Structure formats: C-alpha cells, structure tokens
Amino acid sequence: MFNRIRLVATREFLTTVTSKGFLIGVFVMPLIGLALTFAIPKIMAQRGAQITVEVALIESSGTLADTLRRELDPEVIIARRNAGRRAAMEQAAPGTGDMAEKAPAPQLTVPKFIVKVLPAGSTADAEKGWLTAQDIGERARRALLVVPPEAITQASPGADYGLYQLYAPRNLPEDAEDMLQDAMRVTLTTERLRAGGLDPALVQKATHVPQPRTVVVAPDGRRQAPAGLNRALPFIMGILLFMGVMIGGQALMTSTIEEKSSRVVEVLLAAVSPLELMWGKLLGQLGVGLVMMSVYITLGVLALMQFAMFGLLDPLLILWLLVFFLVAYLVFGALMLAIGAAVSQLADAQSLMGPVMMLLITPYILTPFIGRQPDSTFSVVASFIPPISPFVILARLASSSPPPVWQVLLSLAVSVGGACIAVWFAAKVFRIGLLLHGKPPSFGTLIKWARMS
Amino acid sequence: MQTALKLQGVEKSFGEQKAVTALELTVPSGETCGLIGPSGAGKTTSIRLIMSILFPDAGTVEVLGQASALQAKDRIGYLPEERGVYRKMKVWAFLKYLAGLKGMPEAKSQPRAKELLAALGLDDILQKRCEDLSKGMLQRVQFVGSILHQPELLILDEPFSGLDPVSVRALKGVISAERRRGTTILFSTHVMAQAEELCDRVVMIHKGRKVLDEPMASLRRRYDPTRVLFEPLDANASLAVLRDVPGVVSLQQRDGEAELSLAKGTDPAAVIREAAARVVPARIEIARITLEDVFVGIVRGQSGAESEAALRQHLQGLSGEKA
Numbered sequence: 155m156f157n158r159i160r161l162v163a164t165r166e167f168l169t170t171v172t173s174k175g176f177l178i179g180v181f182v183m184p185l186i187g188l189a190l191t192f193a194i195p196k197i198m199a200q201r202g203a204q205i206t207v208e209v210a211l212i213e214s215s216g217t218l219a220d221t222l223r224r225e226l227d228p229e230v231i232i233a234r235r236n237a238g239r240r241a242a243m244e245q246a247a248p249g250t251g252d253m254a255e256k257a258p259a260p261q262l263t264v265p266k267f268i269v270k271v272l273p274a275g276s277t278a279d280a281e282k283g284w285l286t287a288q289d290i291g292e293r294a295r296r297a298l299l300v301v302p303p304e305a306i307t308q309a310s311p312g313a314d315y316g317l318y319q320l321y322a323p324r325n326l327p328e329d330a331e332d333m334l335q336d337a338m339r340v341t342l343t344t345e346r347l348r349a350g351g352l353d354p355a356l357v358q359k360a361t362h363v364p365q366p367r368t369v370v371v372a373p374d375g376r377r378q379a380p381a382g383l384n385r386a387l388p389f390i391m392g393i394l395l396f397m398g399v400m401i402g403g404q405a406l407m408t409s410t411i412e413e414k415s416s417r418v419v420e421v422l423l424a425a426v427s428p429l430e431l432m433w434g435k436l437l438g439q440l441g442v443g444l445v446m447m448s449v450y451i452t453l454g455v456l457a458l459m460q461f462a463m464f465g466l467l468d469p470l471l472i473l474w475l476l477v478f479f480l481v482a483y484l485v486f487g488a489l490m491l492a493i494g495a496a497v498s499q500l501a502d503a504q505s506l507m508g509p510v511m512m513l514l515i516t517p518y519i520l521t522p523f524i525g526r527q528p529d530s531t532f533s534v535v536a537s538f539i540p541p542i543s544p545f546v547i548l549a550r551l552a553s554s555s556p557p558p559v560w561q562v563l564l565s566l567a568v569s570v571g572g573a574c575i576a577v578w579f580a581a582k583v584f585r586i587g588l589l590l591h592g593k594p595p596s597f598g599t600l601i602k603w604a605r606m607s
Numbered sequence: 608m609q610t611a612l613k614l615q616g617v618e619k620s621f622g623e624q625k626a627v628t629a630l631e632l633t634v635p636s637g638e639t640c641g642l643i644g645p646s647g648a649g650k651t652t653s654i655r656l657i658m659s660i661l662f663p664d665a666g667t668v669e670v671l672g673q674a675s676a677l678q679a680k681d682r683i684g685y686l687p688e689e690r691g692v693y694r695k696m697k698v699w700a701f702l703k704y705l706a707g708l709k710g711m712p713e714a715k716s717q718p719r720a721k722e723l724l725a726a727l728g729l730d731d732i733l734q735k736r737c738e739d740l741s742k743g744m745l746q747r748v749q750f751v752g753s754i755l756h757q758p759e760l761l762i763l764d765e766p767f768s769g770l771d772p773v774s775v776r777a778l779k780g781v782i783s784a785e786r787r788r789g790t791t792i793l794f795s796t797h798v799m800a801q802a803e804e805l806c807d808r809v810v811m812i813h814k815g816r817k818v819l820d821e822p823m824a825s826l827r828r829r830y831d832p833t834r835v836l837f838e839p840l841d842a843n844a845s846l847a848v849l850r851d852v853p854g855v856v857s858l859q860q861r862d863g864e865a866e867l868s869l870a871k872g873t874d875p876a877a878v879i880r881e882a883a884a885r886v887v888p889a890r891i892e893i894a895r896i897t898l899e900d901v902f903v904g905i906v907r908g909q910s911g912a913e914s915e916a917a918l919r920q921h922l923q924g925l926s927g928e929k930a
Contacts, residue, residue, distance in 0.1 A: 157710070158708055161704065161707050161708055162708075165704055169693075169695070169696070173695075412693075412694075413691075413693075416691040416692065416693065416694060417687070417689035417690060417691030418691035418692055418693055419691065420660065420687040420689055420691065421685070421687060421691060421705065421749070421752065421753075422708070423658075423660050424658055424660070424680065424683065424685035424687070424753075425680055425681075425705060425708035425709055426680075426708055427677060589655075589660060589661075
C-alpha cells in the first residue's frame with residue numbers, strides 16, 4: 155500500500171515540478187513582480203514636457219502673492235509630494251513608509267508657475283476672456299485665483315474663514331490643479347497666522363513632530379526588529395501560506411480533472427485503491443508546495459542577511475510556518491481534490507471553487523487587522539476556527555506580540571481536526587466522483603455523496 | 608480445476624435502470640471466455656463489477672479466490688473500454704509506472720515491454736510522448752500496460768475496437784500467447800467473429816441478463832447446419848431453379864450468390880448434390896453457424912417482438928468491422 159502511495163506521489167511531484175507552469179509560477183512570476191516594482195516608477199516618470207501656468211491673483215492683502223510664489227517653487231512642491239507619498243504607503247502597507255523614503259522618488263515634471271497680481275477692482279467675470287484665450291501657445295496654461303479678505307482675516311473673532319475660488323479652463327492638467335491647491339492650503343495657513351499675529355515659522359516648527367523608529371523590546375531581548383519588519387511580517391507569512399496552498403490546491407484539482415477526462419483513472423483504479431490514489435496525490439503536491447516554500451524562504455532569508463537583519467527573524471517562526479502550511483494545505487488540498495474528482499472538465503469546477511476560494515481569501519483579507527491587533531478577542535477567537543485558524547495564528551505568531559504557547563497548540567489541534575474532516579470528506583467524494591461523467595454536481599450533491607457509505 | 612472468477616446473483620442498477628440482472632458466471636482457471644452482446648447489453652458494467660470499480664447492489668464477486676478484485680489487484684491485468692494515458696508522459700515512463708503500481712520491478716518490466724511492443728509492431732516508441740502517438744498506437748500501448756506484469760487473470764474490455772486489421776491480428780497473436788501461458792482471459796466484444804475465433808467459452812448478455820453460457824465446441828455441435836451457400840460459375844445463371852431442390856424451404860439471392868435454407872432434418876449432402884446437378888457451381892459450402900445466428904436465435908426465442916432482420920441489422924451496424 156505504501157509503495158503504491160509512494161509511486162503515485164513521486165509521479166505527481168515530478169510531473170508538476172518539471173512542468174513549465176510550475177517553473178513560471180515559482181521563479182518567473184516573482185522576478186516579473188520585482189521587475190515591475192522597479193519599472194513602474196520609471197514608467198510613471200516618463201511624462202510630458204514641462205508646461206507653464208500663468209496664475210492670475212485677485213486679492214487685497216498684498217503679501218499673499220509672495221508666499222504663494224514661494225510655495226509654488228518646484229523644489230518645495232517635490233518635497234511636499236514625497237512627504238505625502240510616505241504617509242500613503244505607510245497607511246496602505248504598514249512598515250513600508252521607510253522604503254518609500256529610500257526608494258528613488260518618481261521624477262515629477264513640475265510645471266513652471268508664474269504668479270501675477272491683477273489690479274484692484276478686477277473681477278472673475280471680467281477675466282474670463284483672458285482665462286479661456288486659445289492663442290497662448292501649446293505649453294501655456296492659465297488659472298485664476300480669487301481670494302476675498304475674509305479668507306485671510308476672520309470677519310469676527312471665532313468665525314469661520316471665507317473660501318477662495320480657483321477658476322481654470324478645461325485644459326489645466328489635474329496634476330497642476332492639485333499642486334496649486336496644495337500650495338494655496340499652505341499659503342493661506344501662513345497668511346492667516348500672520349494676520350492673527352503669530353509667527354508662521356515658529357508654528358511650523360512647533361507642529362512638526364517627526365515619527366521615531368520604534369524599537370520593540372522583549373523581556374528576553376531577542377525580538378528587536380524594527381517596527382517596520384514587525385508590521386510587515388504577518389503579511390509576508392500570510393502571502394507565503396496563501397501561495398503555497400493555492401499552487402498545491404490548483405495543481406491537485408487540475409491533475410485530477412486531467413486523469414478523469416483522459417480516462418486514465420480507470421487504469422489507475424485497477425492498480426490502486428481510490429484512497430491510495432488520493433493520498434499519493436496529496437503527498438506529491440505537498441512536496442511541490444514545500445519546494446516552493448523553501449525557495450521563497452531561502453530567498454527571504456538571503457535578502458534579510460543582505461541587510462544584516464537575519465538575527466531579527468525568529469527561526470521558530472519558519473518552523474511554525476511549515477507546520478501550519480502542512481495543515482492548511484491538507485484542508486484546501488483535500489477540498490480541491492474533491493472538486494477535481496467531482497467534475498469532468500475545468501470549466502465545471504468554477505462554481506464549486508467559489509466557496510472554497512472564499513474560505514481561502516477570508517483569512518488573507520483579515521491578516522492586516524490581525525497583524526495590527528493580535529490580542530483582540532476577534533483575533534483570539536478566529537485562531538480556533540478551522541479552516542482559517544492556521545492563517546490567523548500564523549499572523550499572530552509573526553506579529554509584535556505573539557500568542558501564548560497554549561493558544562498555538564490549541565489552534566494546531568483544532569486545525570488538524572479540521573484537516574481530518576476535510577480529508578475524510580474528500581475521500582468519500584473522490585471515490586464516488588472519479589468514475590462519474592456528465593453533469594457537474596452541486597455542493598449539496600457532494601455532501602450527499604459524503605454521507606453515503 | 609480452480610476457479611478464477613465466480614459471480615453469484617450479481618445485480619446492479621443505475622437509478623431506475625437495471626444494468627445487470629441476476630448474473631451468474633464461473634470462469635475456470637486457464638479458460639478464455641468471451642463476453643458478447645450488443646452495445647449497451649451490460650458488458651462493461653459486468654466487467655467493472657468484477658474489477659470492483661463498481662460495487663454490486665446484490666450478490667457476490669469472487670476473483671482469484673479473493674472476496675474482491677481489490678485484494679488481487681497485482682494479479683489482474685485490466686484494459687478498460689475507455690482508454691486513457693497521461694498525454695505528457697513518455698511511453699516507457701507510463702508503462703513503468705503501471706508496472707510499478709502492480710509491484711513489478713523495472714528490471715523485469717523493461718525487457719518485457721520492449722518484447723511486447725515489438726510483437727505489436729511498435730518498435731522504438733518507449734521514449735516518445737503519449738500525445739505524439741496515434742489512437743491505435745496508444746491502444747496497443749495500453750494493452751501492453753495491462754499484461755506487462757504477467758497477470759493470472761486478464762480482463763479486456765473491447766480489446767479490438769478501433770484497430771486496423773493488421774493490429775487486430777498482432778493483438779490476437781499476443782492474446783493467444785498469454786492463453787498458452789495459462790492466463791485466464793475474459794474479454795468482451797460485440798464483434799461475434801472475434802469471440803468465435805478466440806474463445807473456449809461464450810457468455811452472451813442481452814439487456815443485462817445472461818442468455819447463453821456454453822463452451823464453443825458444444826455450441827457448434829448443438830446448432831445443426833441449416834444453410835447452404837451457392838455461387839454459380841456463370842454469374843448470369845438463373846438461380847430460381849434451386850428453390851425446387853427437395854429439402855430447401857427458402858432461397859435468398861444476394862451479390863450473385865444464393866443462400867438456401869434447409870428444412871429441419873434434411874441431409875445437406877443430398878441438397879448439395881442435387882443443386883450442383885441443376886446449376887454449374889463455382890463454390891458450394893455449408894454455412895457455419897455463427898454466434899450472430901445463435902444470438903439472433905436466442906433473442907428471437909425470448910421476445911418475439913423483434914424481427915430477425917432488424918436484429919441482424921442492429922448487430923451489423925454495431926460491429927461494422929467484421930474482422
């Protein structure tokens with residue numbers, strides 16, 4: 155029996171790892187991903203030629219124009235942009251803000267802004283002709299700012315400031331418009347402070363609090379990873395687990411469908427029992443998944459060593475990753491195997507795959523929340539609900555405050571229980587489905603099969 | 608004599624439809640048994656029940672002394688009706704895999720695979736991918752896969768369908784060799800002529816029921832010759848006069864040849880002498896009873912509803928390739 159399982163597993167493993175799809179999936183895809191990461195900013199930087207924007211200003215304070223000119227200086231604009239980008243990246247993927255700072259900034263082509271103040275008494279209506287004039291050259295744009303006195307000085311103490319207006323023809327690029335409004339925001343703040351009798355330079359210094367790099371201190375002094383790595387780790391673990399399970403599950407499903415549709419399955423069943431075939435396939439693809447995980451883990455460790463940060467990663471975490479990969483793989487692998495056995499062609503599998511994919515994606519979506527709040531009631535409870543439990547507990551293990559050991563072990567026990575149920579279900583469906591052809595069954599039918607002896 | 612295969616009271620339904628009804632079958636070791644009947648008669652279902660790919664609703668299946676084929680897998684060779692290979696696999700890798708699953712080491716299976724493939728006219732294909740072979744070639748490769756491990760019991764579901772005459776002859780040769788080796792063989796076919804040629808015994812299935820189970824020899828004896836074929840030397844000769852030969856009850860003419868049906872108990876020799884006296888013959892022969900005749904006779908006897916002509920047409924249409 156074990157000899158047959160070994161033979162099936164070996165064939166399954168070799169067929170998959172030598173297929174073009176696997177080589178592309180494991181090696182080429184990450185390379186493409188890396189290439190895109192570096193290439194996209196470069197591509198984005200390829201922009202049009204510089205334009206000139208004439209900004210006409212209607213206002214009465216007299217000092218606004220100078221402040222605005224300062225804020226529209228190209229270097230000031232770029233500095234403001236970069237600060238914004240860092241904040242956005244930190245928001246989207248915690249821990250990546252520092253990267254944004256180090257990565258080369260996209261080369262912005264900042265328009266040349268020329269600010270001119272219109273004489274007192276000018277009105278927006280009167281300037282419409284100037285604003286929409288067509289014959290001003292291909293690279294020239296125009297804009298008009300109207301700033302009433304109450305936008306700078308409060309009409310009465312405690313009252314809201316008035317609004318300024320921006321008039322622009324249709325051809326003003328969105329980018330230039332954003333820059334103009336950003337500059338106006340800073341300019342008005344400065345002018346308002348000055349009108350209120352405060353020193354804008356002092357206020358700016360007083361409100362600027364740089365974010366320090368958090369040093370996480372643990373009692374045993376081991377985990378002292380920078381906060382960035384700590385916040386990114388649950389993510390990375392989630393992605394590794396997800397990819398490993400997906401690649402293995404997909405291969406199991408397609409190879410089963412191939413065996414069914416090519417009718418080779420009847421020849422196989424004359425030599426091995428359905429259970430032997432199923433375990434052979436599960437173990438073979440497990441091998442494939444482990445190869446893929448080792449490739450990525452090795453690459454990751456090498457990358458960390460490159461930055462002399464390997465000491466910051468707990469080796470135990472890699473062990474847990476492998477253990478929970480095994481469990482998660484068994485659950486989803488078994489389900490995908492059952493689907494493969496139940497249908498006759500790939501197209502029929504789509505409807506059955508929906509619910510399974512939902513189960514797989516749910517923990518993936520939850521990972522950021524769990525990574526941020528690893529000790530919340532929700533995170534703890536989710537650690538004990540198969541089949542998402544391996545994903546949740548792993549995210550918590552990788553987070554800055556790992557769960558107590560008893561929780562990890564309980565989660566493992568529950569997950570193993572879930573895996574047993576999934577494998578049992580798959581075995582039933584596999585045995586019945588393999589020789590059935592024709593109309594694909596629904597999930598209800600599959601459950602009926604599982605209940606049959 | 609040992610029993611290789613024993614089925615008792617086997618029943619199988621698919622939903623409302625009864626596929627196999629009360630099937631009794633005993634095949635002694637070393638015998639070659641032909642399972643015949645038109646398509647849809649229940650041949651493949653019976654074979655799948657024997658192989659424990661399907662399980663009977665009632666009754667028992669005993670294979671090579673075991674309670675099910677599952678316990679004797681390594682000793683059985685099986686060629687399913689639906690042929691299948693791994694398209695991307697090389698022929699030798701595929702055959703080695705099958706032999707390995709049956710517990711045969713590579714050192715033993717490789718020379719045998721080469722020998723068998725050569726006997727079937729397939730030299731030098733071991734390193735070719737399965738997807739690069741023709742359908743007929745794949746079928747022969749699969750046949751090799753089913754006998755590579757020298758099984759004691761060989762079960763072949765329609766082994767000849769879709770093969771060209773040359774391949775059919777080569778395949779018959781290999782099957783005969785296996786038979787001489789002492790292998791018990793059960794094969795299904797809807798081409799009656801093939802069964803006649805290869806079988807020790809014939810089991811006939813019609814609509815899921817066994818309607819005949821008899822050694823080929825006694826079958827031939829039991830059915831008296833009742834027809835004489837007559838081909839005149841002169842193609843334009845009038846054959847109508849043969850109708851009046853004593854003992855002839857009807858005359859059918861086709862392709863310049865006459866088929867004389869004789870009354871029961873008539874001596875064929877007398878009819879032949881008399882017919883030759885009336886028209887100069889190029890060829891006269893007693894029509895051998897064919898399984899097709901037996902089958903048609905049995906089915907007509909059971910249900911008068913179907914006309915003989917319709918039945919024959921049905922069989923001819925199905926076989927198509929009377930090899």
